[in-house]
Amino acid sequence: MNIPYTIDANAAAMIMPMHIAVSQQGRIMGAGPLIRRLLGDAQYLQEVLVADMPRFRQNPGNDVLAEFRSGRRVLMRVRGHDDLILRGHGVPICDQITLLNFGFGMALPHAIKTFSLSEADFSPSDNAIELLFMYEASRAIMGEISRTNEALEQERREAERMSVTDVLTGLLNRRGFYIECGKLAAAGGTQELAMAVLDLDLFKEVNDSLGHAAGDEVLVFVSEAIRSGVRRGDIVARVGGDEFLILISAFDSRRSLRAILERIIERIEVPIPLDGATARLSASVGVTTFSMSLGCDLADVIRLADAALYKAKAAGGGGVRMSDED
Structure with missing residues (x-):
């Protein structure tokens, strides 16, 4: 026995938050709370939704409401949101009113993101709830993967930085020095460069008398003195216990080159206050000039500067010796 019944607007809104009641002229007579967010202040269905099916694209004059009233599924595109396609079915509830009910289908993730939808927006029995849970879980997993990848990338960058950095002073190490010089060679240019090898004088005495922590x-301190004495574009590295490499990329003359290195020595000779003691030392520098190119053998260049360093040491230290000086 069939018993006729009606359902009030509140109940319809609860179980069908995506329903729309429209007149034969397409006027919106009522709508569920979720679809209302898409409709806004629209008075007629065609202001917001347009049929997105071949036969309607070929003949826009086709009667969409007749399609709904026939019980067939209709795809509707939301104006202003080309990626948002709704699936809809309809049923006539009287001669003048057709009840339409929609779902997001495959457009659900896009709708969730666009309209900030949550579980409360859907009917408790809606299959979209399960899809929403899956979407949220997927988003959480992807977020965690993204955070993990970012952490791994940060660790990789830090490991790369540490592989080219002297841990004690923060200067480049030998590997980092060669890498930076290689970049300079790859960039081209024919300007004259200078390679300096700096070695501390009296450093062994500091270690022996004050200990390795003081050393x-x-x-x-010496690293900062060298760093502050060079210019932008110069390359500095600590490559041994108290041995440093300096590539000077711009100087006006041999006299100005010597002046740069002598000023660095003067900075190093400033007494260094330590805990309960003062360290005094100097530095010797050997330097050679050359032109950088992809075929340049930096090891040979450094050997020339190193040979000049030994001459500076033999002369009593605390000075600069060019590789071509007797």
Whole structure:
């Protein structure tokens, strides 16, 4: 026995938040709370939704409401949101009113993101709830993967940085020095460059009399003295206990080159206050000039500068010796 019944607007809104009641002229007579967010202040269905099916694209004059009233599924595109296609079915509830009910289908993730939808927006029995849970879980997983990848990338960058950095002083190490010089060679240019090898004088005495911890403090001080004495574009590295490499990329003359290195020595000779003591030392520098190119053998260049360093040491230290000086 069939018993006729009606359902009020509140109940319809609860179980069909995506329903629209329209007149034969397409006027919106009522709508569920979720679809209302898409409709806004629209008075007629065609202001917001347009049929997205071949026969309607070929003949826009086709009667969409007749299609709904026939019970067939209709795809509707939301104006202003080309990626949002709704699936809809309809049923006539009287001669003048057709009840349409929609779902997001495959457009659900896009709708969730666009309209910030949550579980509360859907009917408790809607299959979209399961899809929403899957979407949220997928988003959480992807977020975690993204955070993990970012952490791994940060660790990779830090490992790469540490592989070219002297841990004590923060200067480049030998590997980092060669890498930076290689970049300079790859960039081209024919300007004259200078390679300097700097070695501390009296550093062994500091270590022997004040201890290795004091020696480490001295190396940090010396590193800052060298760093502050060079210019942008110059390359500095600590490559041994108290040995440093300096590539000077711009100088006006041999006299100005010597002046740069002598000023660095003067900075190093400033007494270094330590815990309960003062360290005094100097530095010797050997330097050679050359032109950088992809075929340049940096090891040979450094050997020339190193040979000049030994001459500076033999002369009593605390000075600069060019590789071509007797």
